[in-house]
Amino acid sequence: MTDSKTRRGPRSREAILQAASDLCGELGYAAVTMEAIAVRARVGKPTLYRWWPSKGAVFLDVVRDKIVEPAIELPDTGDIARDLRAWIRGFAGLFTDPHARQLLVGLLGAAQTDAELAAMLREKVQRPLQAGNRRRIAAAQAAGELPAMDPVLLEELLIGPPWYRLLVSGEPVTVEYADALVDAVLGRPPADGRLAGG
Amino acid sequence: MTDSKTRRGPRSREAILQAASDLCGELGYAAVTMEAIAVRARVGKPTLYRWWPSKGAVFLDVVRDKIVEPAIELPDTGDIARDLRAWIRGFAGLFTDPHARQLLVGLLGAAQTDAELAAMLREKVQRPLQAGNRRRIAAAQAAGELPAMDPVLLEELLIGPPWYRLLVSGEPVTVEYADALVDAVLGRPPADGRLAGG
DNA sequence: ATGTCAAAACTGAACGTTACGTTTCGGTAG
DNA sequence: CTACCGAAACGTAACGTTCAGTTTTGACAT
DSSP states (O other), X not given: OXXXXXXXXXXXXXXXXXXXXXXXXXXXXXXXXXXXXXHHTTOOHHHHHHHOSSHHHHHHHHHIIIIIHHHOOOOOSSOHHHHHHHHHHHHHHXXXXXXXXXXXXXXXXXXXXXXXXXXXHIIIIIHHHHHHHXXXXXXXXXXXXXXXXXXXXXHHHHHHHHHHIIXXXXXXXXXXXXXXXXXXXXXXXXXXXXXXXX | OOOOXXXXXXXXXXXXXXXXXHHHHHHOGGGOOHHHHHHHTTOOHHHHHHHOSSHHHHHHHHHIIIIIHHHOOOOXXXXXXXXXXXXXXXXXXXHHSHHHHHHHXXXXXXXXXXXXXXXXXXXXXXXXXXXXXXXXXXXXXXXXXXXXXXXXXXXXXXXXXXXXXXXXXXXXXXHHHHHHHHHHHTTOOOTTOTTTTO
């Protein structure tokens, strides 16, 4: 029903997403309006609303296309420790880049008061990544390479703290933090040997 | 400097915070407006803006008075494992209660696009709690009761995942989840013995 | 203690502004 | 000719401020 073949997407999808992304970099997420996106993209407002029901929906696609898909997937080189480290470092890089940070924080903030948007965010961005990640973690656990616990919990021990820093505490998510986090969850001693006797 | 003795606060602070809290429960955070708060509290709009610069600022005080202070402090009974469990269970209870959830999620969402509000949130709510918690964790580590790692990281391993569930994944934060989380961070085996073989 | 008074702060209404989401109109391309 | 699209205009809603007119407050005089 929704649409299958002959449906043509918005003619200037790229221009619109680029305009939104640029405006967010220039003004910050909150100050971007649908009107401004339309003007910048040389598109009529009705066209914009035809394909995206809200500003949040536009930025959902911006984030999906330009941010998440290239950057946030648990790799699989066979060495789980290395892969987890690379994965969490990916979050760190994303959460540190000012532009990506603006986009993510603004979008997540909007999703907190827009259930529609939150649902789309989970379905279109989160869920597709989740399945693969958890399978990979469970396999490594079965091979005895990771601590035995609910794979979901293990995943959240790794990505929860960076998200917490991004959305709650505002502390920076550095590469060093990412590495310390992975080491802690893998049960390794702190890299600098501090408190080794505990 | 700000004011010392004869400064009188808003005459009907209680009525205003109560009105905001009630409206949030009835309509959801996003649908609450400053106008509606003023009407409900039988207060003029100028008075409202006189004491709170924005809707977010009002809800910051709501959350601080009614939610956070009574519920989110790491207790100190001498048994650190028990205390951590009670602490994280407190988060679970808060994140599960629909009213508290509305308030917290709405406020945090607004803080993502309002730097002023985010700063107040950290200063007035987060920072006061943080210091005590970290001291308590560090002391327990010194006594060998907790794994040796940066106390900040240990704290974030415990509260990061619940916040992640609240603000990102939307998964429920149950008491069982809280307990499993504490057990995992303390290095205990899963309570139900599942996956015990690794 | 009680009555009086000026200053402060309040309520309620109205205002201009801004962005929303929709509708209408005129031009263009197939 | 027809269908679509950009531009402009529209009504709605909430913003944050301004303006009377009224009530509360604390000080002082009786």
